[in-house]
Amino acid sequence: MRLGARGAEIPAARGADGLVRDLRPVTDDLTGDFLAADGIARARRELERLPILADAASLRVGAPIARPQAVVCIGQNYAAHAAESGDAPPAVPIVFFKHPNTIVGPDDDVEAPPGTSALDWEVELGVVIGRRAHRLATEAEALACVAGYVVSHDVSERDWQIRESGGQWSKGKSAPTFNPLGPELVPADEVDPQALRLWSRVNGQTRQDSNTADMVFSVAEIVRHLSWYLALEPGDLINTGTPQGVALSGRFPYLRAGDVVELGIDGLGSQRQRVVAAG
Template sequence: MKLIRFGAEGSEKPGVLLSDGTRLDVSGLVAEYDEAFFAGDALADLTSKVAAQVDTLPKVEAAVRLGAPLARPSKIVCVGLNYAKHAAESGMDIPAEPVLFFKATSAIVGPNDDIVIPKGSEKTDWEVELAIVIGKKASYVDQADAMDHIAGYVLHNDVSERAFQLERSGQWVKGKSADTFAPIGPFIATRDEISDPGNLRLWLKVNGEMQQDSDTSDLIFDVPHLVSYISQYMTLLPGDIISTGTPFGVGMGLKPPTYLKDGDVVELGIDGLGTSVQKVKTYKK
């Protein structure tokens, strides 16, 4: 099943996306895609109810805005330098263990909402990433059991301000957490829809020019490894997001480095997880 949320910012309702592209309003069947939803049997229950009521559920027009396909989670855990070629273009060694950092959940926006270059920024960059949505509380999980803790997968643009991240001391979170720096969606594909998360093409274009074009088979640490590893250091709650890292082709790695500017258009996608488009705007009071 593909889970969406639709409507004006701050007033999104839960919906589903059918295989033919039809959007259905399921707000009469489920309150929200949040921790409570992913923790219990609500997903299985929703699947059966949608199958039984598919002809009578209200349709959502294609012009209606899509929000992020889940309510704000307890945390976004990101993995840095998880593609070998990206580590090389960043001038950093391949890590012996996953490099973890947080991204503020207040950065989350819809898949086609604007990216706002923050005040004082000169190095706002792009990063297409496969993100995992946790479906069952995970603490000290073995790799062999890790997939049982996944609800699904979603497209994420891990927008980054490189000067804030790398030149201003402290942790990377400063360069990762500005408002609008986490466009997520268009939908969550439940785990059954993605047969092999380790074999997905992911790509990103800026103003129509391909910048990133890779495959998750190039991940240094794969999906089960990441879920297990992160759960050794913190409890992952249902609805939490793990963003698994970006491949080569970020603006920082170009020669000369190239960063987003007002008026740019970013388009990205992952096999089975759809596409998103963000226009870039400069911060204004």
């Protein structure tokens, strides 16, 4: 975890005993360099000797990774979501990018850009890379490159994504605050990424309720596939797609200032954001 004021977060870890401990004796921050240097294993070894953060519950929760070089996203990776978007399930992964500066804490406000009329929610399983992944031969190699998993919210402005896109989705995905992340990075060896319930609510009403077992392309397939087109670096984030139940379906209204979005993944935690007008 990363706790504290925005821009001044400190690294922390919660053990099996539920206590939150200060990771600063191990690392200055939870970065790609930390992950690449086997930082999770080092943190586990040192955990019981680290000081307890007595005020952890009162601190803001930040994004659990700092300064990723890339946020790589997979589109329409649940068949039912592809159908509600008017498309067949993809034959190969659809790839787009979000600007890394979209990442904020899991409970930070989501800012609606001026003039927006099609702001949408998307709960997603986030995959954090722990070692360089390039031209991988097998899915086992791909999973070995994953440091851990996290709840990710791929906020989307659908008019910018579709009507004003010029044929590429990133315009509608990259405004500030468009990727709340966290609350925790859960190590990969504690998670079965293809057996996770994920859900979202808007103003207390259920929108999405699905399972990563319904992905068109598994986490292992995604990482291996991407590695043949680019080199994934430690700390990079992959958003693996969202299930059905978004406003783009036409079944629900788009988000407006004052709305509250809650979302989560069983075993990885939950988020809560208020939508506000961007200043």
